Amino acid sequence: MRILISGAGVAGPTLAWWLARDGFTPTLVESAPRLRTGGYVIDFWGPGFEIANRMGMLPSIRPHGYSVREIRVVDDRGRTAASLPTQAFFKMTRGQFLSIPRGDLAACIYTALDGKVETLFGDRVVRLEQSGSGVDVGFASRPARHFDLVVGCDGPHSGIRQLVYGDESQFEKYLGFKVAAFEVRGYAPRDELVYMMHTGVGRQIARFSMRDDRTMFLFTFRDEDRSLPATLSEQKALLRDQFGRMGWETPQILDALDRTSDLYIDRVSQIHMGPAPGSWSRGRVTLLGDAAFAVSILAGQGTALSMIAAYILAGELRRAGGDYTRAFAQYQQRFGPFVLRKQRAATRLAGFFAPRSQLALFARNQAMNLMKIPWIANLAIRRDLADRIELPDY
Numbered sequence: 442m443r444i445l446i447s448g449a450g451v452a453g454p455t456l457a458w459w460l461a462r463d464g465f466t467p468t469l470v471e472s473a474p475r476l477r478t479g480g481y482v483i484d485f486w487g488p489g490f491e492i493a494n495r496m497g498m499l500p501s502i503r504p505h506g507y508s509v510r511e512i513r514v515v516d517d518r519g520r521t522a523a524s525l526p527t528q529a530f531f532k533m534t535r536g537q538f539l540s541i542p543r544g545d546l547a548a549c550i551y552t553a554l555d556g557k558v559e560t561l562f563g564d565r566v567v568r569l570e571q572s573g574s575g576v577d578v579g580f581a582s583r584p585a586r587h588f589d590l591v592v593g594c595d596g597p598h599s600g601i602r603q604l605v606y607g608d609e610s611q612f613e614k615y616l617g618f619k620v621a622a623f624e625v626r627g628y629a630p631r632d633e634l635v636y637m638m639h640t641g642v643g644r645q646i647a648r649f650s651m652r653d654d655r656t657m658f659l660f661t662f663r664d665e666d667r668s669l670p671a672t673l674s675e676q677k678a679l680l681r682d683q684f685g686r687m688g689w690e691t692p693q694i695l696d697a698l699d700r701t702s703d704l705y706i707d708r709v710s711q712i713h714m715g716p717a718p719g720s721w722s723r724g725r726v727t728l729l730g731d732a733a734f735a736v737s738i739l740a741g742q743g744t745a746l747s748m749i750a751a752y753i754l755a756g757e758l759r760r761a762g763g764d765y766t767r768a769f770a771q772y773q774q775r776f777g778p779f780v781l782r783k784q785r786a787a788t789r790l791a792g793f794f795a796p797r798s799q800l801a802l803f804a805r806n807q808a809m810n811l812m813k814i815p816w817i818a819n820l821a822i823r824r825d826l827a828d829r830i831e832l833p834d835y
């Protein structure tokens with residue numbers, strides 16, 4: 442079976458790996474001219490970690506990872522306002538926890554394909570026509586081709602979803618925040634293995650030092666206006682406007698921002714396709730990863746979730762012997778309720794990133810300090826972060 446996968450981020454190559462292992466013939470199409478390697482660090486644990494294990498990828502992933510020791514909140518003058526050692530989390534996940542730049546993880550997954558999966562870089566699907574025998578696919582810059590199935594793994598602004606279901610606004614739930622990330626070399630201070638955060642009302646800057654003298658910055662801020670500035674200079678101006686009055690190292694960080702040409706900025710949104718069985722698929726086309734169920738950065742788990750979903754979709758296709766109707770239904774039935782719970786948990790965590798008021802900020806910092814007490818940490822982790830999903834063996 443020839444399966445076209447749109448998007449070579451995290452979900453796409455993971456799905457391609459499992460499909461190729463099971464004797465299907467996947468092809469990836471990626472709109473970027475080469476693999477995208479964003480600089481921000483993501484946390485990676487639970488069943489997503491287990492999928493990487495089952496793919497035999499842990500030895501290649503671990504050297505890119507960081508074991509964060511502490512999450513520390515500092516005030517305007519850099520004094521510690523709250524801190525959270527990460528041992529409770531390590532314990533809870535039995536050491537299966539890693540912070541890793543998203544781009545490095547994506548590169549490890551893509552490398553694991555070992556050149557065996559055809560990848561069409563710098564192109565995208567512009568036309569889909571389904572028939573009894575398959576899907577005719579038109580590309581922006583290549584001749585049309587015929588596939589048996591198409592999977593949209595092209596992120597929250599999915600082109601496949603747009604073609605099959607129509608405008609994104611029907612499915613996007615804007616959570617009222619924006620996020621921006623960039624990376625520089627040679628920034629000091631570094632505070633090795635400490636995730637530093639400086640929070641004001643409605644906004645937060647985080648910094649994390651990485652190998653090779655690199656430092657990553659993450660801005661989160663509340664914004665009623667959902668529109669995004671189009672040009673890099675307008676995006677920088679928006680961040681200056683939002684963060685210009687903050688203390689700590691903010692002036693120095695904004696100067697570093699001025700020098701960067703690679704800035705990631707987006708709305709913090711979730712994608713809800715609706716809970717109805719079959720809502721992720723239309724005939725021979727289905728959606729996966731952020732395209733189907735983006736949980737947003739607030740869940741801190743989009744990457745792991747898309748890897749789990751890819752494993753389940755490939756497994757169900759294998760189990761159903763290629764009967765895609767059955768496989769697509771089973772995939773959503775197994776994974777849908779789990780990811781809905783994750784989306785709910787993510788909206789509860791919103792206040793953590795950008796509290797609404799001084800009082801909420803004070804309460805957030807106290808809550809972080811309370812997490813030093815083991816039973817409270819366990820309770821909070823179980824409620825919002827633990828993963829309750831059984832991974833089937835396919």
Ligand SMILES: Cc1cc2nc3c(=O)[nH]c(=O)nc-3n(C[C@H](O)[C@H](O)[C@H](O)COP(=O)(O)OP(=O)(O)OC[C@H]3O[C@@H](n4cnc5c(N)ncnc54)[C@H](O)[C@@H]3O)c2cc1C
Nearest residue numbers: 448450451452472483484595596600730731741742743744
């Ligand atoms: C700042 C930030 C921090 C995050 N932190 C975390 C975290 O702590 N933990 C975590 O697990 N997750 C985190 N995430 C989320 C995580 O990166 C995504 O949820 C995850 O990568 C989902 O994988 P995906 O493959 O569905 O989408 P993506 O990784 O976004 O990949 C989609 C791919 O599709 C390509 N594409 C887009 N449109 C088209 C098109 N029309 N045709 C072809 N290709 C196309 C894109 O170029 C991209 O390569 C974070 C995200 C952000 C923005």
